[in-house]
Amino acid sequence: xxxxxxxxxxxxxxxxxxxxxxxxxxxxxxxxxxxxxxxxxxxxxxxxxxxxxxxxxxxxxxxxxxxxxxxxxxxxxxxxxxxxxxxxxxxxxxxxxxxxxxxxxxxxxxxxxxx
Amino acid sequence: xxxxxxxxxxxxxxxxxxxxxxxxxxxxxxxxxxxxxxxxxxxxxxxxxxxxxxxxxxxxxxxxxxxxxxxxxxxxxxxxxxxxxxxxxxxxxxxxxxxxxxxxxxxxxx
Numbered sequence: 001x002x003x004x005x006x007x008x009x010x011x012x013x014x015x016x017x018x019x020x021x022x023x024x025x026x027x028x029x030x031x032x033x034x035x036x037x038x039x040x041x042x043x044x045x046x047x048x049x050x051x052x053x054x055x056x057x058x059x060x061x062x063x064x065x066x067x068x069x070x071x072x073x074x075x076x077x078x079x080x081x082x083x084x085x086x087x088x089x090x091x092x093x094x095x096x097x098x099x100x101x102x103x104x105x106x107x108x109x110x111x112x113x114x115x
Numbered sequence: 116x117x118x119x120x121x122x123x124x125x126x127x128x129x130x131x132x133x134x135x136x137x138x139x140x141x142x143x144x145x146x147x148x149x150x151x152x153x154x155x156x157x158x159x160x161x162x163x164x165x166x167x168x169x170x171x172x173x174x175x176x177x178x179x180x181x182x183x184x185x186x187x188x189x190x191x192x193x194x195x196x197x198x199x200x201x202x203x204x205x206x207x208x209x210x211x212x213x214x215x216x217x218x219x220x221x222x223x224x225x
Contacts, residue, residue: 042218043204044159049211102210103164106151106160109158
């Protein structure tokens, strides 16, 4: 149980294009989902927290117009990197928190490379 | 806000030996402490967790201890195997507010 999927797992795009990453909780409902960014050999950096049906809460320094988050249902959240640039290249990981639980379950991550 | 420190940053052990990773936290209100294992190129996987009303929890070769007074908690892996090699992250949380440690890279040498 408690499986979280992400799609795509790998994406390469040209500078200036937008990329959408999906995060799904497969066997549970998640009122809260989180988006993280991870640089090589570093810890997880929280970008934003999203609650189903409401606007995401972004961490300080994260541009909300750059990283659009939509949490349309209890099993799906999407992160769109708009007008991507090479400095946006990173490993993006989502996590989902089941209703009534404290635990976060992570997806497998999406590696983004912007050329 | 909460601050989580984790030591050591790297740890090498011989196969079969034990490994211990320690985390300290600053906010006494934190009440949930999970440990995650992250293999290269993958997302973190929850391996064990402990709540503030418990002092110790064990699951086969993995155990976690919590000292609320000292505000530290530790991960213990016994009889280590090469597949235990990964980066381990601790976290301290209050519901949806998770703060992760910087990670420990564990290498189990055959």
